[in-house]
Amino acid sequence: MSMDKDEKSDKKDDMLREILKRIEQLENQNKSNKNPNKNKHNSNMKCAYCGKLGHWESKCFKRLDDEEKLEQNRMTTNTKSQMKYINSNVKVPGNEH
Ligand SMILES: [Zn+2]
Numbered sequence: 001m002s003m004d005k006d007e008k009s010d011k012k013d014d015m016l017r018e019i020l021k022r023i024e025q026l027e028n029q030n031k032s033n034k035n036p037n038k039n040k041h042n043s044n045m046k047c048a049y050c051g052k053l054g055h056w057e058s059k060c061f062k063r064l065d066d067e068e069k070l071e072q073n074r075m076t077t078n079t080k081s082q083m084k085y086i087n088s089n090v091k092v093p094g095n096e097h
Contacts, residue, residue, distance in 0.1 A: 047059075047063075049062060049063040050063070
């Protein structure tokens with residue numbers, strides 16, 4: 001019976017050690033994130049457009065994506081208004097009589 005108890009407490013210790021290890025790992029991660037020298041590439045770059053770290057606004061995929069969509073939108077609306085303009089100014093010969 002005492003063997004069982006020991007085994008259980010061993011497992012508890014293992015769990016505790018595991019948790020402590022994870023906490024230590026997380027703390028180390030935080031430290032390395034805060035260290036500008038270690039993570040210079042990422043930590044100094046913050047996108048002003050989407051607010052994400054690791055790239056500049058000029059390299060922002062979201063911005064480029066949005067701009068592409070905007071460009072497409074503008075082009076389609078331009079084409080539509082041009083078509084309207086053309087349609088309203090086109091005189092169908094049959095109607096003039
Ligand atoms: Zn971005």
